[in-house]
Each structure stands twice: as structure tokens, then as C-alpha cells.
Amino acid sequence: MVQKYQSPVRxxxxPFELVMAAYERRFPTCHLIPMFVASDVISEEKSDDDSTHRIERRCKLDIDAPRLLKRIAGVDYVxxxxxxTLNRRERTLHIESHxxxxxxxxIIHEQCCYSVHPENxxxxxxxxxxxxxxxSFFGFESTVEKIAMKQYANSIKKGKEIIEYYLHELEDEGTTHVPRWSPRPASPVKPGGVSPVGGPDKLDADYINRYLGDLTPLQxxxxxxxxxxxxxTHKGKDQHILRFLRARDFNLDKARETLCQSLTWRKQHQVDYLLDxxxxPQVLLDYYTGGWHxxxxxxxxxxxxxxxQMDTKGLVRALGEESLLRHVLSINEEGLRRCExxxxxxxxxxSCWTCLVDLEGLNMRHLWRPGVKALLRxxxxxxxxxxxxxGRLLILxxxxxxxxxxxxxxxFIxxxxxxxxxxxxxxDYQGPGGLLDYIDREIIPDFLGGECMCEVPEGGLVPKSLYRTPEELENDDIRLWTETIYQSASVFKGAPHELLIEIxxxxxxxxxxxxxxKGDVIFNIYHSKRAPAPPKKDPLGAHGITSPGGNNVQLIDKSWQLGQDYSMVESPxxxxxGESVQGSHVTRWPGFYxxxxxxxxxPACAATNLPRVDDVLATLQVSSHKCKVMYYTEVLGSEDFSALLAKC
Structure with a gap:
């Protein structure tokens, strides 16, 4: 039997606009509602004139229920x-939740409405x-009903107090009036599209609404x-930058660090060119059971x-971990392109996509250890x-x-x-709150009971004749992993990394x-008429540091004197x-660079022998006095270089 509840009009x-400003302060969390743990924006949409604002949130609640009931249900949160739907023109806010x-x-369904008083x-x-x-609820139907009634009564009682609290907070901050919405004049748009520029410290409002979504002034x-x-330092699209900011809750330092690492990774492995x-491999086209729909x-x-339906063991044995990783990366790159x-x-x-994972047929063979290892990687x-x-992962x-x-x-997630x-x-996906809430009926795949033909391969067992030996897979993995024009090097305190170029x-x-x-470095270019001695096999032994993988090389002998044995040809x-540095040097003499x-x-503070706090913190940030660089160099003839510049 369906129970219905109706609260009196509050x-x-x-004014409506001021109440809306107070209401928005409830998100993403509200300390006045202990059971309201968190909320995430799933989707957001604004009309061109900013009169209508639709936003969908996923709210996490810690229901006040007996621990036994929670254990039986197998959940801690609901x-x-x-x-x-906020209509600024009509001054209404309609709220639906389930x-x-x-x-x-x-099935719980709630409807709320804020509107202007008919007489004032x-x-x-x-x-x-x-x-x-x-x-049905494991035989606890009456208990669940009592809990729901209790929570609803508390919600009604608490609701008015919360809005009043935030109204007083706004008043204490000096906000007693919020202007009503009025149509804004259309801003001229150049034929090329919407411009992102709205001033030195502000983005164009149309550009935000069209490409980025709702942003607070701080965001x-x-x-x-x-x-x-x-x-x-790097090139990056606003949408891509925004993803890293959102992932780090707009913590600028954390977002910058992770974004810089990712851009370096993309550059090293040439991910920007992956789709091209x-x-x-044919075995992926035949047996990888995934595709866009x-x-x-x-x-x-x-x-x-x-x-x-996927033979994960067969794919790993036939392709190796790196090929599977490359394929998944190409899927993500295609997803970014489709979002645009x-x-x-x-x-x-x-800015995101939805993934539907069908687990029909999943069994213990999918828990093969090397396959799980590849999945975790x-x-x-x-x-x-x-x-x-x-944006959403539907596991069916x-x-x-x-x-x-x-x-x-x-x-790992x-x-x-x-x-x-x-x-x-x-x-369960066929019932209320299932697939139809997220996907239109006409595109539900046939293998899930829909009428739409899906071109995703049906999979099957990979023939053992396609399996490769562990040695072949290892060699292929190494080739794919090292298939890059960039090299990596470690730089230590007292042990620079040096590269020899003969001109x-x-x-x-x-x-x-x-x-x-990682860390900060000083880049120098030197010239010498004589070749330095071959690098030592253990150049860092004197510093008590082991060179990882031989990626630290020192060429300038300690007996060499600057100005006599070698000279500096560029200012340090x-x-x-996090910086990305590009440059060139026209050589004046043949020899060794x-x-x-x-x-x-x-640098130490000149006024005192005590180190500055900033210096100490900067030193602590570089563990073991170690820096890392990733580099690529090339020598061009003067004519080739001039031709290259002409094309740029």
C-alpha cells in the first residue's frame, strides 16, 4: 500500500531570490543536517538567457536506522x-527526489516547491x-515504514530552521537583497563561435554556459x-583543466601537481596522437566485447x-598487458572526442560519458591473477x-x-x-530506478531485452593458437612502453645529469x-674542444646514491676548469x-657540447645564517635531494632549422 504525506504550506x-540564495548554501553538505553526508552534481543545464537552471544531484544519506537492519541490508548509506528546476522568470523552484x-x-518519491506568496x-x-x-524489505517492512515516517517528520521540522539559519547568515554578511532576474541584452558573438575571454580575470558568461557548465566565482x-x-608551461584545454580541478575539489596546488604529471605522461607516450x-590488433576487434553505442x-x-562475455585470460595471453592498456587509452581518447x-x-x-557493464557470464575464470593484475594497472x-x-557506471x-x-x-578506484x-x-535493472531512468527505451541493446541492435562484439574464447609465449609478450610490452622519443633522467644534489652532443x-x-x-633544476649548455672521458659506471657512488637504471650521467671531469677546459655558451x-621548456642554440664552433x-x-638568506622557512619547506619537498627531467634533443642544420621555422 502506498503511504502519502503532505506538509502544511510554510x-x-x-523575497524569493533571497530564499534561493539561502537554499543553495545547503549544498554540497549541510552541518545542520547530520544525516546529509554529501552530494554530487550529476548533470546541469542552463537556458541561454539564464532564466532556467536545471541541476541533478546524487545525495548520500546516513539514515538513522538500527545497526542490525543496516547489516542485513548490506549498506551503510542510502x-x-x-x-x-529553478525558473527565475516565474520565480519558482520545483524539486523532485527519489x-x-x-x-x-x-519506492520513495518527494516533491517540493518554492514559489512567490500569492498575496505578497x-x-x-x-x-x-x-x-x-x-x-518488500527482508521482513522489516513495518520497521522501514516507521523509520521513513520519522525521517520525514524530522525533515519537515528541520527544513524551516535551516533556511532561516542561512537567511540570518546572509544578513550577517550584509546580504539583505538579491536582484530579480531580468532579460540581459544578447552579447555579440563572432562568426568563429563563443569567445572564452571575458576580461583578464573573468571568463565570458556565454562561454561558461556553453562549454564548461555552472561555475562559482571561486571555481x-x-x-x-x-x-x-x-x-x-603546457598547453591544455579548459574542459580538461576543469576535470582535474573538480577531481581535487578545486584545490589549486593539488590540481596543478596531478595535471602537470598527466600532461608530462601524455607527452612522453604521445597520447595526443594515439587515435591517429x-x-x-585483429584479435581485439574480434574478441574485445566493448564499443560505443x-x-x-x-x-x-x-x-x-x-x-x-570477455575472455580476459585469452586476451592477456594473446596480446599482453601493454596492448590492452593502449586499447583502453584509445577508448578514453575517443570518449573525450565524443564529449566535444x-x-x-x-x-x-x-564533459563525461556513461559506461554500461554487463556481467552476465562472469565467473571465477575472470579472476585469473594476471588478468586482475592487468585490470588494476x-x-x-x-x-x-x-x-x-x-559520469555514471551502470553495472548490470x-x-x-x-x-x-x-x-x-x-x-584502487x-x-x-x-x-x-x-x-x-x-x-533489477528492468524495474523502477533501473535502466530506463538513464537510457531511452529505443536504444537499449537487444541482449538486455531492448530492440536496438548493438554492434559490440559477442566475444567468445580466444583460440589458443593466438597465444604468445611469455618472452614474446615481455618483448612486446617493453617495445610499447619504451616507444617514445623522450628520455628520462634523475638529477641529484651534487650529481647533475649531462648529455653529450658532438657538432x-x-x-x-x-x-x-x-x-x-620533480624538483627545480638549472639548465646549462657548455662547449669543449676535447671530448670528455666516457661516463663512469657508478657516477653516484661517491654520494652514497645508486643511479636507478643508469639514468644519471656525469661527463664533466672534476679536474676541468671552467674557462680553460670548457666554456659556458648560454646563460643558466x-x-x-612542472615547467615545460623548449629552446635552441646556434653553434658557433665545432666540437663537443x-x-x-x-x-x-x-639560496640561503644573506642577512642571517639561519635558513628561511620557505627554503626548508622547499628542501623537504624534494625527497633525497632528487629531481627528475624528461627530455628530447635534436641537431638540425641551419637550413633545415630555417625551413622548420617558416612552416610554424
Whole structure:
């Protein structure tokens, strides 16, 4: 039986716009509602004139229920989906929410409305109603009903207090009036599209609405500052930068660090060119059971993975870990491209995709240890370099073996990503709160009971004739992993890394491109008429440091004197952690040129013998006085260099 609840109309003696400003302060968490643990924005949409704002949130609640009931149900938190529609023109806010957890057993639906008082436009009315339908709940139906009634009564009682609290908070801050919405004049747009520039410290409002989504002034400021820093060091799109900011809750330092590491990784492995250079082996085309399939209700690209039908052991034995990783990276790159396309098609920001994973057929053979190891490696790389690209993960037909796999992989998945997982056992996805809530009926694949033909391969066992020996797989993995024009090197305090370049023809051009991955370094270029001695096998032994993989080379002999045995041909360049440096040097003489990356020690304070706090902190940040650089150099003839510049 469906239970219905209706609360009396509540009146706030404040204008609608001011009440809305107070209401927004409840998110993403509210200390006045202890059970309201967190909330995440799932989707957001604004009209061109900013009169309508639709936002969908996923809310995490810690329901006050007996511990025994929670243990039987197998959950600690309950998730609700809340859809808000704010109409500034009509001055109304409609709120609809329903439970996502146990939606096949309990259906909770709540509707709320804020509107202008019919007799006094300076006041605001609030109405609230809810319905509860308990189908089955492990024999605790009456207990669940009492809990729901108690929570609803507390919500009604607490609701007015919360809005009043935030209204007083706004008043204490000096905000007693929020202007009403009025149509704004259309801003001229150049034929090329929407410009991102709205001033030195502000983005154009149309550009934000069209490509980025809703941003608070603080978030917009973080984006501008990080973008400005990147313009001096790396190239990055606003949408890509924003993903890293959101993944780090707009902590600028953390976002900059992870984004810099990711951009360096992309550069080293030439990921920007992956879609043009990577060709999937035939065995992947035949047996990898994944592919793109239309889009979900929010316009997000939809990727379908029939993991239960995939022969993970056969693919790993036939291809190796690196080939599988490259394939998954190409899928993510294609996802980014499709997000950009859908943003243009739907006229609103689409920055992530939806993934549907069908586990029908999953069994213990999928828990083969090397296969799980490859899966964990892929998760690690994707988590580090594609944050906030997964909007929702629908896991369907989860079998009994799934909890074992989930226990293995869940610790490697970011908490914010785990919140986006929706798991359905058996045929639960066909009921309320299931697949139809997220995907239009006409595109549900045929193997899930829909009518749409899906081109995702059906998989099957990879023939053992395609298996490769461990030696072949290892050699192929090494080839793919080292297939890059860049080299890595470690720089230690007292042990610089040096690179020798022999120049035969004067007026040649030495070019370089390097990233400072860790620590700060000083870059020098020296010239010598005589060749330095071959590098020692253990150049760091005197410093008590072992050179990892021989990636630290010292060429300049300690007996050499600057100005006699060798000379400096470029002024020293101090390079900070995270910077990407490109440059060139036109050689004046033949001979031997040495490119040197030297550990940068912070200068001591001249006024006192005591080190500054900043110096101490900077020293602590570089563990064991170690820096890392990734570099590429090339020598060009003067004519080739001139031709190259002419093309740029």
C-alpha cells in the first residue's frame, strides 16, 4: 500500500531570490543536517538567457536506522537522486527526489516547491509532499515504514530552521537583497563561435554556459589561474583543466601537481596522437566485447562493455598487458572526442560519458591473477589521467562472484568515482530506478531485452593458437612502453645529469624540449674542444646514491676548469617543477657540447645564517635531494632549422 504525506504550506517573510540564495548554501553538505553526508552534481543545464537552471544531484544519506537492519541490508548509506528546476522568470523552484538505493524494494518519491506568496510578492511559500511504497524489505517492512515516517517528520521540522539559519547568515554578511532576474541584452558573438575571454580575470558568461557548465566565482578564478600557469608551461584545454580541478575539489596546488604529471605522461607516450597512430590488433576487434553505442538521456556518450562475455585470460595471453592498456587509452581518447562533439550537438556542456557493464557470464575464470593484475594497472593509469570523465557506471546482472572482484578492484578506484557506480543484480535493472531512468527505451541493446541492435562484439574464447609465449609478450610490452622519443633522467644534489652532443659543422642548431617532472633544476649548455672521458659506471657512488637504471650521467671531469677546459655558451636557466621548456642554440664552433641539468639549491638568506622557512619547506619537498627531467634533443642544420621555422 502506498503511504502519502503532505506538509502544511510554510511561509518565509523574505523575497524569493533571497530564499534561493539561502537554499543553495545547503549544498554540497549541510552541518545542520547530520544525516546529509554529501552530494554530487550529476548533470546541469542552463537556458541561454539564464532564466532556467536545471541541476541533478546524487545525495548520500546516513539514515538513522538500527545497526542490525543496516547489516542485513548490506549498506551503510542510502543514495537519493534530486532534480531541481529553478525558473527565475516565474520565480519558482520545483524539486523532485527519489531513492536510488533499494529502488526495487522501496519506492520513495518527494516533491517540493518554492514559489512567490500569492498575496505578497515579497514573501515565499514552500510546499512539500511525499509518497512511500514498500514492496518488500527482508521482513522489516513495518520497521522501514516507521523509520521513513520519522525521517520525514524530522525533515519537515528541520527544513524551516535551516533556511532561516542561512537567511540570518546572509544578513550577517550584509546580504539583505538579491536582484530579480531580468532579460540581459544578447552579447555579440563572432562568426568563429563563443569567445572564452571575458576580461583578464573573468571568463565570458556565454562561454561558461556553453562549454564548461555552472561555475562559482571561486571555481572560475581557480580555472583562470591554472590556465594562466599552463599557458607558460603546457598547453591544455579548459574542459580538461576543469576535470582535474573538480577531481581535487578545486584545490589549486593539488590540481596543478596531478595535471602537470598527466600532461608530462601524455607527452612522453604521445597520447595526443594515439587515435591517429594506434591500430587495434585483429584479435581485439574480434574478441574485445566493448564499443560505443549512442548516448544516454543526458546526452553523454554511452560505452557498453560486456565483461562477462570477455575472455580476459585469452586476451592477456594473446596480446599482453601493454596492448590492452593502449586499447583502453584509445577508448578514453575517443570518449573525450565524443564529449566535444556532443557538446556542440546538444548545445550544453558534456564533459563525461556513461559506461554500461554487463556481467552476465562472469565467473571465477575472470579472476585469473594476471588478468586482475592487468585490470588494476589499467584502472591506475585511467584514474590518474582521465579524472571526472566517467559520469555514471551502470553495472548490470551482477552475479554472486562479483563481490569478490569488487573487493579486489574497489581500493584502487577514487571515492568520487565509486559514488557514480549503480549496481543491479539479476533483472533489477528492468524495474523502477533501473535502466530506463538513464537510457531511452529505443536504444537499449537487444541482449538486455531492448530492440536496438548493438554492434559490440559477442566475444567468445580466444583460440589458443593466438597465444604468445611469455618472452614474446615481455618483448612486446617493453617495445610499447619504451616507444617514445623522450628520455628520462634523475638529477641529484651534487650529481647533475649531462648529455653529450658532438657538432661537426658550425652553425648547426641544437634544439631541446624537456619537462621538469620533480624538483627545480638549472639548465646549462657548455662547449669543449676535447671530448670528455666516457661516463663512469657508478657516477653516484661517491654520494652514497645508486643511479636507478643508469639514468644519471656525469661527463664533466672534476679536474676541468671552467674557462680553460670548457666554456659556458648560454646563460643558466632556472626551471621550476612542472615547467615545460623548449629552446635552441646556434653553434658557433665545432666540437663537443654538453647539456647539463643541475640540482637547484635554494639560496640561503644573506642577512642571517639561519635558513628561511620557505627554503626548508622547499628542501623537504624534494625527497633525497632528487629531481627528475624528461627530455628530447635534436641537431638540425641551419637550413633545415630555417625551413622548420617558416612552416610554424
Amino acid at each position: 511561509v518565509y517573510k523574505h 543514495y537519493f537522486v534530486q532534480k531541481n 531513492n536510488e538505493t533499494f529502488s526495487n524494494r522501496v 510578492e515579497g514573501w515565499t511559500c514552500f510546499e512539500q509532499s511525499a509518497s512511500l511504497d514498500i514492496k 572560475e578564478s581557480c580555472l583562470i589561474r591554472l590556465r594562466s600557469w599552463l599557458q607558460e 597512430t594506434w591500430t587495434s 549512442h548516448h544516454d538521456r543526458d546526452g553523454r556518450p554511452l560505452y557498453i562493455l560486456r565483461l562477462g 562533439e556532443n557538446t556542440k550537438v546538444f548545445g550544453r556542456p558534456i 589499467i584502472i591506475e593509469v585511467v584514474e590518474a589521467n582521465y579524472p571526472e570523465t566517467l 546482472r551482477a552475479p554472486r562472484v562479483f563481490p569478490v572482484l569488487w573487493t579486489l578492484v574497489s581500493p 577514487d571515492e568520487n568515482t565509486r559514488k557514480k557506480f549503480l549496481i543491479y543484480a539479476g533483472n 661537426i659543422d658550425a652553425s648547426s642548431v641544437i634544439t631541446w624540449d624537456f619537462d621538469v617532472c 636557466l632556472t626551471c621550476k617543477e 654538453i647539456l647539463q641539468w643541475k640540482f637547484h639549491s635554494m
